[in-house]
Amino acid sequence: MRIGFFGTPAVAAEYLEALAAEHEVVQVVTQPDRPAGRSGTARPSPVKRVALSLGLPICQPESGECGQACGRLDELGAQLCVVVAFGQRLPCGPLPCSVGRCVNVHYSLLPRLRGAAPVQHAILQGLETTGVTVQYVAPGWDEGDILLQQALDIAAADTCGTLTARLTRIGTQTLLEAIAAIADGTARRTPQDHSQATFAPLIHSQDAELDWTQDAKRLERQVRAYNPWPGAFTHVGGKRLKILTASAQISSGKEEGEAGEVVELPCDGGFAVQCGSGRLWLHQVQAAGKQPMTAEEYLRGARLTVGTKLGCK
Helix, strand or coil, X not given: CEEEXXXXXXXXXXXXXXXXXXXXXXXXXXXXXXXXXXXXXEECCHHHHHXXXXXXXXXXXXXXXXXHHHHHHHHCCCCEEEEECCCCCCCCCCCCCCCCCEEEEECCCCCCCXXXXXXXXXXXXXXXXXXXXXXXXXXXXXXXXXXXXXXXXXXXXXXXXXXXXXXXXXXXXXXXXXHHHHHHCCCCCECXXXXXXXXXXXXXXXXXXXXXXXXXXXXXXXXXXXXXXXXXXXXXXXXXXXXXXEEEECCCCCCCCCCCEEEECCCCCCEEEECCXXXXXXXXXXXXXXXXXXHHHHHHHCCCCCCCEECCC
């Protein structure tokens, strides 16, 4: 099929490569180059880099200016548009007059977890299963009819990074199967049950600061959900400490210490912090300006004692 592709980050670039291997991508629409790094030099998106390597036509509209790109796709004879993490709100479905077919890949089993951060919220909520949905684009966010879904179990150790990677592996195949169904006329449209909708709003960097009055299991899920971005963190002696991996220990007896206090410092491992309920064992951390390290390595340089309070800026 002749396909127009809308996408921006690295995860979307994997879909572009899969599509280009089996279909004719007539135009790639991605975000404009943005300043990055200390130099502030404008850098192309991962999708643009892949498009350039494949020799595909590229369009980079500013926010709110997608209409022209959509019109160009009509002129190019696009039969289908595919949207994967584009980052801008589209008109009510590209090519509304001539083609009327635009599909989006979303990382949840819709109507659950509509919104910008479904993978992180699946972990935060302690769900055991999530998945990939290929849906038709609709005016409302993630409200389109469902074309195809594929479920995936969430592993106990999954972070946002590992779960996203696993979803992408099944997502590319699910998208190709959905496109094949559209091409041969067997695709089905299943309306969503909007009464069952839940939401996964955008994550902000400040959301990742740990509140030690919460229970240990919830804090463990936050550490996993915010890895790799924005990175769960606390403060030690006024300095930020990222927590990259951690595990919860549920207490069956009387709780020791106040929430946020270091309560155990074994000499050959990490350390435990008292939570509102249970303890959180820190295994891998990253101090400000440092590389990631094991908690044991961190303890060699940090002057922590039992009773040290974390979370105080």
